[in-house]
Amino acid sequence: xxxxxxxxxxxxxxxxxxxxxxxxxxxxxxxxxxxxxxxxxxxxxxxxxxxxxxxxxxxxxxxxxxxxxxxxxxxxxxxxxxxxxxxxxxxxxxxxxxxxxxxxxxxxxxxxxxxxxxxxxxxxxxxxxxxxxxxxxxxxxxxxxxxxxxxxxxxxxxxxxxxxxxxxxxxxxxxxxxxxxxxxxxxxxxxxxxxxxxxxxxxxxxxxxxxxxxxxxxxxxxxxxxxxxxxxxxxxxxxxxxxxxxxxxxxxxxxxxxxxxxxxxxxxxxxxxxxxxxxxxxxxxxxxxxxxxxxxxxxxxxxxxxxxxxxxxxxxxxxxxxxxxxxxxxxxxxxxxxxxxxxxxxxxxxxxxxxxxxxxxxxxxxxxxxxxxxxxxxxxxxxxxxxxxxxxxxxxxxxxxxxxxxxxxxxxxxxxxxxxxxxxxxxxxxxxxxxxxxxxxxxxxxxxxxxxxxxxxxxxxxxxxxxxxxxxxxxxxxxxxxxxxxxxxxxxxxxxxxxxxxxxxxxxxxx
Numbered sequence: 400x401x402x403x404x405x406x407x408x409x410x411x412x413x414x415x416x417x418x419x420x421x422x423x424x425x426x427x428x429x430x431x432x433x434x435x436x437x438x439x440x441x442x443x444x445x446x447x448x449x450x451x452x453x454x455x456x457x458x459x460x461x462x463x464x465x466x467x468x469x470x471x472x473x474x475x476x477x478x479x480x481x482x483x484x485x486x487x488x489x490x491x492x493x494x495x496x497x498x499x500x501x502x503x504x505x506x507x508x509x510x511x512x513x514x515x516x517x518x519x520x521x522x523x524x525x526x527x528x529x530x531x532x533x534x535x536x537x538x539x540x541x542x543x544x545x546x547x548x549x550x551x552x553x554x555x556x557x558x559x560x561x562x563x564x565x566x567x568x569x570x571x572x573x574x575x576x577x578x579x580x581x582x583x584x585x586x587x588x589x590x591x592x593x594x595x596x597x598x599x600x601x602x603x604x605x606x607x608x609x610x611x612x613x614x615x616x617x618x619x620x621x622x623x624x625x626x627x628x629x630x631x632x633x634x635x636x637x638x639x640x641x642x643x644x645x646x647x648x649x650x651x652x653x654x655x656x657x658x659x660x661x662x663x664x665x666x667x668x669x670x671x672x673x674x675x676x677x678x679x680x681x682x683x684x685x686x687x688x689x690x691x692x693x694x695x696x697x698x699x700x701x702x703x704x705x706x707x708x709x710x711x712x713x714x715x716x717x718x719x720x721x722x723x724x725x726x727x728x729x730x731x732x733x734x735x736x737x738x739x740x741x742x743x744x745x746x747x748x749x750x751x752x753x754x755x756x757x758x759x760x761x762x763x764x765x766x767x768x769x770x771x772x773x774x775x776x777x778x779x780x781x782x783x784x785x786x787x788x789x790x791x792x793x794x795x796x797x798x799x800x801x802x803x804x805x806x807x808x809x810x811x812x813x814x815x816x817x818x819x820x821x822x823x824x825x826x827x828x829x830x831x832x833x834x835x836x837x838x839x840x841x842x843x844x845x846x847x848x849x850x851x852x853x854x855x856x857x858x859x860x861x862x863x864x865x866x867x868x869x870x871x872x873x874x875x876x877x878x879x880x881x882x883x884x885x886x887x888x889x890x891x892x893x894x895x896x897x898x899x900x901x902x903x904x905x906x907x908x909x910x
Contacts, residue, residue, distance in 0.1 A: 416508070421516065427782050447479055453477050453536055456468055466571075467539075493515060498546055500514050502545070514746070528785075537573050545580070562615070563619045592706055606713075662722055694751045825882070
């Protein structure tokens with residue numbers, strides 16, 4: 400490892416600006432989240448935490464998450480401390496942004512700030528902040544992926560192996576950050592094409608080298624995952640189709656690839672996972688596409704046909720690379736947290752503007768200015784969207800708390816109620832037409848921004864918000880048969896007659 404190079408980066412004023420820009424915009428975006436104890440359906444279930452408080456590990460293929468989580472739990476403790484976990488996550492993101500500037504060898508000083516800002520505030524990161532119990536691990540996964548790309552760029556065989564191991568670790572923390580590495584590799588090839596005298600053969604060899612790095616990372620991930628599954632004595636669960644990841648039929652693949660292009664081309668015209676939630680963001684992405692098209696035209700007009708052809712080739716791979724998550728989980732639900740690969744779309748204008756050589760200096764300055772303006776607008780709009788999401792979740796939490804408080808007031812007011820009786824909620828989903836969350840109608844709801852009245856997090860919500868011990872949330876089929884005659888006489892909550900005390904329990908009929 401070249402410690403002299405690392406030292407030079409640490410003391411580089413431009414790199415420092417990138418780091419502090421990420422920290423500044425990160426706090427600007429997430430401070431509300433850190434200090435308000437916001438909880439979605441997962442976060443409340445992992446509060447306060449303790450053993451296993453890092454989320455689903457090996458069962459979801461996240462072997463590295465299990466290793467890190469178990470180690471930290473033994474020596475430090477896995478507790479859902481938003482301000483601590485969040486600050487660590489922002490620092491990892493800031494470091495990742497700095498590594499990206501070194502990968503792309505950014506020249507424009509202001510672009511360093513933009514790299515830091517957009518990396519810190521991107522919606523996939525903001526969605527991850529809903530899960531504060533594990534966000535610091537997730538952002539370490541982002542850092543691993545980015546350092547992996549740097550290793551592949553700056554090393555030969557050893558660099559390739561290091562990249563494969565780091566990508567495997569990133570996949571082992573959260574699989575959705577693999578597309579980010581793929582997108583950065585494509586952008587690196589675009590940068591080399593625009594700003595080097597490499598021959599066509601050399602660039603194609605580099606392309607295959609980076610493809611090999613991605614494949615090697617996935618192979619290492621699967622091998623280590625198999626070893627860890629044997630070590631833990633378990634098997635993959637079926638959540639989000641994780642047990643089927645990588646198992647795609649040849650007939651299915653063209654359909655999925657076509658879907659990656661459709662999603663990419665629709666970004667300026669429709670809201671995709673809240674990444675283009677506002678008109679400003681849609682116009683901004685359209686501006687990115689215009690800069691991209693203009694770059695191709697400019698190269699063609701300058702008769703740089705080799706560079707033009709290579710740029711078109713790499714741009715053709717770009718939509719699939721950044722949307723690779725669609726191919727990775729064809730049978731799963733994709734939401735904002737999983738869209739980290741699309742962050743590369745916002746790096747694209749910076750890479751193009753920083754590396755394309757336009758003979759007309761005024762035009763070159765105009766392209767750089769347009770790229771900078773687009774990124775500034777996106778960063779500020781994302782800060783606004785992020786804070787809106789957290790404010791919405793705050794009110795969802797208040798409504799949830801009040802709902803359960805009212806429910807337990809009804810329970811304790813029931814005839815013949817005794818504190819030693821267990822409360823048994825019959826059913827999973829509460830269907831109460833009087834319950835209304837006006838924040839769900841806002842234009843900035845990210846995936847994961849939900850405090851649910853459901854069975855999954857109900858027990859944790861009641862215990863954390865109300866301090867009541869509820870021995871069971873739902874009853875099984877055998878126990879249901881035991882109380883069937885009583886249940887069938889009851890109405891559904893919150894109607895009159897939906898709460899009833901029997902000999903050994905308090906029944907609340909949800910469904």
